[in-house]
Amino acid sequence: MSGPRDLPSRLRQNTWNGSIPLEIRLNPGDCRTYNESDPYLIQFPRLSYLGLLLPRIHAFFSSSLIFPDVLPTEAWVSYEDVPLKWHYPLGLLYDLYSGTDPAYAPDEEEEGRVVAVEPWKLMVNFSEYPVEHLVKLDADGKVLHDLFINNVKEADYLRNGTGRPVMSLSEKDSLQLWDSVKLHNFTLFNPINQKLLNPQGVALRHLPVKLYLPHAAPEESESGKAADTDKENHPGSLRVVQQLITTTLSSRQPQTIGTALNQILPSLFPSRRIVVLAQAVLHGAVLPLSASVEDLVRAASYLDGWLHIAVVMLA
Incomplete structure (x- = not known):
């Protein structure tokens, strides 16, 4: 049985190895046989980006396209008519939009048990690019x-x-x-x-965390508490919230998920220890409020260095 010192490395390994099964279908409006093309199936890393898949998706569907000469850069991927942003990692997109219930920390009997996951059904489109919602990619990446x-x-x-x-x-x-x-x-x-x-001669000052809330979530009343970076209210739109998060509290106790969320979103997280109205989801799992934010940054950040946390309202 692994000891406490193994936890960061195990978490890092589990985070890196996490993947999501995808079933990507061609938009019938772009298909010369309407809806008779086969789906593109792949197990893709949670930490990676859908944009990196575009050349393979284009090659797979090229024989089925009404306009076979259309470039891969014309493609965009959607879920239930929501365009999926290229700079959001796949795992974040899945946690935000798939509707799949997040996992909880397994007990000793459940640890190591394989749980079957249904493929996430997405659609690739090669026309009507939503330029108002997505930046367009280029052939050179x-x-x-x-x-x-x-x-x-x-x-x-x-x-x-x-x-x-x-x-x-x-x-x-x-x-x-x-x-x-x-x-x-x-x-x-x-x-x-x-x-x-771990740069030499530089002390860790703040922790890079972004919180993603559905627009249905209540607004914070305190002005200046958080920055809203997605102001448009369209299908799938979000409020992206961030604030400076220190590594420790004024009491010199480690900053936890509970203390950080209580500071940034007190109306959704009125308690530092107990989940009341919403839960924080990272890499498909509900975060315990007692988890150290610094430990998570070091062991479970996405590839860009951020903890991209989805805030999921409780039913």
């Missing part, structure tokens, strides 16, 4: 790369109060970081990630 790197830089600045660690990466390290994302290769990713998490 530069747009997706830039979206990712911008998030990495923002997380780095929050952690350290300076963007020096990520800006000081060598060209080789920078290329290796992006290659590790494209290939989903932990051997390539971990050395660069450790340089960013």
Whole structure:
């Protein structure tokens, strides 16, 4: 039986190995045989990005397209008519939109048990690109790369109060970081990630956390408590909330998920210890309010360095 010291490495490994089965169908309006094309099936990493799948999806459906010469960059993926944002990792999109009940920490009898998961049924579209909701990708992958790197830089600045660690990466390290994302290769990713998490001579200042709330969630009454970064109210729209989160409280106790949520969203998390109105979901699992935010940042962040947490209202 593994001891407490093994928990961070186990969490990191489980996070890295997490994947979601996808069943991607071609929009009947783009299909020359209407709805007779076979679905594209794949088990895809939770930490990765749908944009990296576009060349393979395009190649799979090219023989079924009404306009076979349409470029892969014209494609966009949706779930129940909601365009899925390219810069959101697959796991976050799944936690936000799939409607699947999140998991809870297993007890000793359940640990290691394999649970069957139904494929997430998505649709790929090659027409009527929703430019008002999605940035358009390019053939060379530069747009997706830039979206990712911008998030990495923002997380780095929050952690350290300076963007020096990520800006000081060598060209080789920078290329290796992006290659590790494209290939989903932990051997390539971990050395660069450790340089960013543990820069020499820089103390950890703040923890990069973003909270994603459905628009149906109540607004906070305190002005300036949180930043709303998705103001449009359209199908699938969200409120993206973030605030400076310190590693410890004024009492020098570690910052927990419960204390952070109570500070940022007190109307949804009135208690620091007990779930009342909503729960925080990361990588498909409900976070215990007692979990250390710093430990989660170090062991369970997404590839861009952020804890992207979905806030799910209780029924």
